[in-house]
């Protein structure tokens with residue numbers, strides 16, 4: 001798996017050298033502080049910009065894309081926010097042509113942000129449902145109302161966790177008797 005360069009959100013994360021311009025995009029207050037610290041370092045030769053947004057929504061991602069469209073070679077970008085915000089923005093940035101070497105990520109712990117939700121993707125109806133529950137929990141799908149289990153698989157492309165139908169048949173261990181595979185009505189006497 002290709003890795004983004006990740007920087008700790010604390011102050012002191014190094015600015016990449018030899019950039020023509022620095023751009024930070026931050027989501028929420030904690031991320032804004034981290035991004036401002038990142039931008040505040042080093043020599044003031046290169047231009048610095050900071051886009052702040054509350055959420056990694058369509059408006060924020062469009063602002064990022066339009067900035068990248070007009071950017072010169074040598075731009076270095078920092079994305080700061082929760083994991084899902086940062087990966088959503090990273091996906092948008094790569095779609096706009098940014099390569100991983102130009103991108104730094106500062107993932108702020110959700111506990112620090114406080115109000116951030118996971119996004120659980122439903123493979124049955126395609127709805128993405130926000131949930132504050134932990135991995136392994138079973139929130140209801142906002143689309144089809146099936147109960148989904150939050151599976152520990154995070155998609156960077158869609159910035160969401162994969163949900164499984166929680167009350168569907170569970171994968172059977174190999175030693176299971178074959179009759180559970182083809183269920184027959186069972187007589188209760």
Ligand SMILES: [Zn+2]
Pocket residue numbers: 122123124125126127141142143144145146
């Ligand atoms: Zn669904």
